[in-house]
Amino acid sequence: MSEIHTGYKMTCIMCGAENNEKETSTYCTSCGGVLQIEYNKARKEIQYPLGTIVPDPLKNHPSALKYLSRLSETYGATLYGKLEFEHPTGCFKDRGSYIEVQKAIELEADAICLASTGNMAASVAAYACYFNVPCYVFVPEQTSEAKLAQATIYDATIIRIQGDFTKCEALCREFAKSGNYYLAGDYVFREEGQKSFAYELVDQQDEPFDYIFIPVGCGTNFGAIYKGFKEMRAAGLIDSIPKLVAVQPETSSPVVQGIFKREKIITADSNTMASSVAASNPIDFHKVLRAIDDTGGDALTVTEDEILYSLREMATQEGHFTEPACALPLASFKNNREKFSGKRCLFVLTGSGLKDTKVVATHSLTPPVLKPDLDHVHSYINSGFVEVQRKAFGKSRDTMLANLKMDENHEKLYKDHVERMNKRGKTLRKNELEYLQTMVLNEETDLDLPVEVLDYKITMRKEELVEAGVKLLINSEEKISHDKGVGPIDAVLNAIKAETDNFLSLEVIDHEVEILSPDTDSLVIVTLTLEKDGQQWRTNGASADTIEAVIKAFEKGLAITNKTLLA
Numbered sequence: 001m002s003e004i005h006t007g008y009k010m011t012c013i014m015c016g017a018e019n020n021e022k023e024t025s026t027y028c029t030s031c032g033g034v035l036q037i038e039y040n041k042a043r044k045e046i047q048y049p050l051g052t053i054v055p056d057p058l059k060n061h062p063s064a065l066k067y068l069s070r071l072s073e074t075y076g077a078t079l080y081g082k083l084e085f086e087h088p089t090g091c092f093k094d095r096g097s098y099i100e101v102q103k104a105i106e107l108e109a110d111a112i113c114l115a116s117t118g119n120m121a122a123s124v125a126a127y128a129c130y131f132n133v134p135c136y137v138f139v140p141e142q143t144s145e146a147k148l149a150q151a152t153i154y155d156a157t158i159i160r161i162q163g164d165f166t167k168c169e170a171l172c173r174e175f176a177k178s179g180n181y182y183l184a185g186d187y188v189f190r191e192e193g194q195k196s197f198a199y200e201l202v203d204q205q206d207e208p209f210d211y212i213f214i215p216v217g218c219g220t221n222f223g224a225i226y227k228g229f230k231e232m233r234a235a236g237l238i239d240s241i242p243k244l245v246a247v248q249p250e251t252s253s254p255v256v257q258g259i260f261k262r263e264k265i266i267t268a269d270s271n272t273m274a275s276s277v278a279a280s281n282p283i284d285f286h287k288v289l290r291a292i293d294d295t296g297g298d299a300l301t302v303t304e305d306e307i308l309y310s311l312r313e314m315a316t317q318e319g320h321f322t323e324p325a326c327a328l329p330l331a332s333f334k335n336n337r338e339k340f341s342g343k344r345c346l347f348v349l350t351g352s353g354l355k356d357t358k359v360v361a362t363h364s365l366t367p368p369v370l371k372p373d374l375d376h377v378h379s380y381i382n383s384g385f386v387e388v389q390r391k392a393f394g395k396s397r398d399t400m401l402a403n404l405k406m407d408e409n410h411e412k413l414y415k416d417h418v419e420r421m422n423k424r425g426k427t428l429r430k431n432e433l434e435y436l437q438t439m440v441l442n443e444e445t446d447l448d449l450p451v452e453v454l455d456y457k458i459t460m461r462k463e464e465l466v467e468a469g470v471k472l473l474i475n476s477e478e479k480i481s482h483d484k485g486v487g488p489i490d491a492v493l494n495a496i497k498a499e500t501d502n503f504l505s506l507e508v509i510d511h512e513v514e515i516l517s518p519d520t521d522s523l524v525i526v527t528l529t530l531e532k533d534g535q536q537w538r539t540n541g542a543s544a545d546t547i548e549a550v551i552k553a554f555e556k557g558l559a560i561t562n563k564t565l566l567a
């Protein structure tokens with residue numbers, strides 16, 4: 001077996017100081033700058049900063065380099081995608097985790113820990129599990145269920161933190177110091193793993209690309225791809241490096257803004273559906289800046305609408321369902337068609353769409369559940385719903401929804417909802433109206449409510465349990481019921497259940513509260529997980545008021561239970 005490297009040192013890209021990997025694998029101990037690996041000699045084979053290396057045990061083949069024939073024809077350029085979602089955990093991060101976990105073993109760490117918004121957690125967990133290294137992942141409470149499921153199946157200890165990624169990162173850094181733990185993340189050894197992208201590409205391509213479009217969060221992947229090319233150029237394997245284009249969502253673009261100012265910018269936490277590139281503190285900004293300068297590249301932003309539209313276009317035209325982040329390259333290409341016309345362009349498709357299905361769910365209509373009856377099926381197809389569904393992605397969606405023909409019963413349900421909101425002095429926004437329409441279309445209109453909550457009152461006293469009183473209508477009879485709980489939601493549910501459990505007992509296993517427009521606080525959606533006789537299901541309620549939404553969801557739960565019992 002040939003040597004893995006020609007000897008290397010770890011230096012700071014800001015102050016040049018040499019750092020010792022036994023002391024740090026994250027930031028420069030002199031100035032806090034970002035680190036890089038410099039090999040003693042250039043050589044044709046890829047070099048890794050390890051003593052020995054195990055061939056990647058999870059990866060089967062290079063990720064495909066795919067010609068995008070329809071998009072090429074449509075836009076008059078030669079367009080390719082590198083399908084990085086073909087990696088074992090569905091994301092390019094595996095390239096880096098593969099090396100980081102082996103570095104952790106070489107440094108004799110007792111465990112590996114990291115903070116992540118999901119993809120890196122899943123990826124490091126997979127490699128740590130394979131190599132029998134205990135793994136701790138710190139994730140924000142909002143992390144996608146699919147990504148959490150991956151970390152779970154790979155035996156990671158998942159630590160869900162109240163708050164966002166920045167909170168997780170700070171806490172995990174503290175945690176790393178509390179033991180002999182290797183702190184994984186967007187650092188120097190990950191870069192060394194992720195640079196294999198460039199080696200793989202050069203092996204696969206017939207001709208060099210003019211441009212490579214890369215979705216950017218922390219900038220680590222961008223820097224790593226550049227480093228791979230730079231090493232190959234030094235070794236004489238290639239003559240020049242393609243122009244590297246960094247793309248970010250307009251609403252989360254510290255790297256792009258920084259490129260124009262030529263200094264690192266840290267933004268407030270930002271909101272984008274491309275959650276895997278939502279990094280407010282882009283660790284590898286300076287590496288991105290240097291790569292763009294050296295290659296004559298560019299930095300571009302795209303809007304949320306453009307992301308949605310390109311996400312759909314990649315799926316419908318080329319068949320690839322990716323994460324929203326992967327729509328950034330196509331969206332930015334389309335915004336600058338003149339510039340890229342006739343060029344050879346590569347889009348880096350970083351992750352799988354199955355990782356984040358919620359984005360699709362919240363931007364489309366969920367089909368209603370129909371009775372098993374062919375007439376219903378036909379009337380549903382003719383309602384316009386299917387057509388709306390198809391066009392629901394992108395800009396035309398708002399106007400399309402207005403054309404939806406609801407049947408009389410659903411129309412009434414919908415109007416009731418809106419009237420209730422208006423009564424509270426709330427005017428709903430378009431996205432909230434759309435959400436309501438979707439929810440209503442999903443509702444069964446022939447549900448009889450066995451119990452209606454006419455009114456409620458919550459009383460809170462310092463250092464005591466919350467007290468709730470409810471006025472119920474049961475069999476046309478009014479009843480008042482009181483109970484206590486640890487919070488208002490708990491209290492109001494207990495008060496209702498104190499009465500209804502007598503004839504229709506129903507357990508509330510969990511509740512989730514989602515606020516659709518956090519700035520105006522107008523539409524709250526509450527989803528309850530209910531259980532009866534060992535069976536669990538979910539119901540939801542919408543209102544301007546959290547407690548009212550809880551009540552609506554529970555009323556519906558009782559109605560469904562009742563109907564099932566009668567059936």
Ligand SMILES: *Cc1c(COP(=O)(O)O)cnc(C)c1O
Pocket residue numbers: 091093119120186215216217218219220221222276277279323325326350351352
């Ligand atoms: C992590 C990630 C990115 C961003 O990569 P950075 O190295 O943070 O710039 C892009 N897409 C997906 C799917 C990711 O998981």
Ligand SMILES: [Zn+2]
Pocket residue numbers: 012013014015016017028029030031032033034
């Ligand atoms: Zn330094």
